[in-house]
Amino acid sequence: MSDWIPVKQARLAESAGRPCEIRGWVRTRRDSKGGFSFIEINDGSSLGNLQVVAPGELDNYASEIQKLTAGCSVVVRGELQASPAKGQATELHASAVRVLGWADPETYPLQKKRHSFEKLREWAHLRTRTNTLGAVMRVRNQICQSIHRFFHENGFLYVNTPIITASDCEGAGEMFRVTTLDLERLAKSGGPVDYSFDFFDKPTFLTVSGQLEGETYATSLGRIYTFGPTFRAENSNTSRHLAEFWMIEPEAAFFDLADNMQLAEQFLKQVFSECLQCCGEDMEFFDQRIEKGKIDQIRGVIDQPFQHMTYTEAIKVLESSGQKFDYDIAWGSDLQAEHERYLTEQHVGGPLILTDYPATIKPFYMRVSDDEKTVAAMDVLVPGVGEIIGGSQREERLDVLSQRMAEQSLSEDDYWWYVDLRKYGTVPHAGFGLGLERAVQYVTGMANIRDVIPFPRTPGSAEF
Ligand code: ATP
């Protein structure tokens, strides 16, 4: 039987005195003049390493231990003792150090020197062995767990919506095509594409959102959420867009826009506060090394009610801001990232929910308001990132929905099942989409979205 414990637990003061086994990767080794070595071990369970004290008497001391370098994998047995050193409560006095795998220091990329995040993306298979990326992925995991917990506690059912879809839905972005047709043969033949030969008998794509399918479940099961991969082939090389990302989409029957906004606010606050509670050490790290003051900022967000503003008010604020923007702003035009960030960062200095956007810039399914010019849409903007949530109350009136589809040249035949929801027992309902990576970016303060997903997919890049 093994008495393995994770480094996280071994580092606790109350673990002193216990015999145990540690399994992990060497971060550094330092030989003391006293004839023993200090080895820092990390196993991914915490930001902090465990310091191992390896005495010169160990039989593989000269043959192996003194050759350990960053990246080697080891199993260490010994007894935890209170440590006299600063910054650690315990250290492990080794009785045996077994080397499982070597890491040639001539070629192992993660040497002591600091690497840029750009450089680390080239080693995405190894980069979670660094402090920052390890911390990001632990926080990402916590956010996912908290999301599931929040919805479970609030009576939302977890629904898996399809990844392959035939509806070019809602124009949310460019789509990736899914096909088994032989593209090279097609190109040679020069003829038109006959989709009856394709796998699904018609053009199909990777989903840009699970919302439409989500609505079918909300209008039978009441409250649901989806949490899955989402694909957008938009050719935007920005710090907040990925071609493949994860989206969380709650949808609730009998919800109006006010309910929807309240849900989004409670949801974000609970997720953020669980990050502070459960990832304290990692959050301290982000606070000190990535974005100064992050923890206080998040505490402020949890304590304060979110600010609200209509699109029309936002346009007025932007017009009278005296700011120079790259894109001009006028009622009816879509807000750009620079406008969103001005509003949330400069004007409000915290999260902001923008509502009531012009109908002309929003998809057909958003509910048309009494003024007939705007729709019951809401975006949640946060400092540093901009939009993290986009949502709306949905159009539940059959005649209005039909008219909106006609205006946007969408065929009701293609969306027959979606339209059916308005024919049979229609109800008011609402929902939103949260980009998981944008949430991780906000919580950690990481500047680039490519550093908060394990293997980023972006234009021209699908390594790993
Ligand atoms: P943006 O205007 O920032 O491009 P959007 O309005 O196209 O986003 P929605 O269709 O409203 O996005 O999607 C809901 C949420 O999904 C967004 O609020 C955002 O958090 C996230 N999201 C959208 N596109 C991407 C992307 N390419 N990469 C990562 N997250 C995204």
Ligand code: MN
């Ligand atoms: Mn949006």
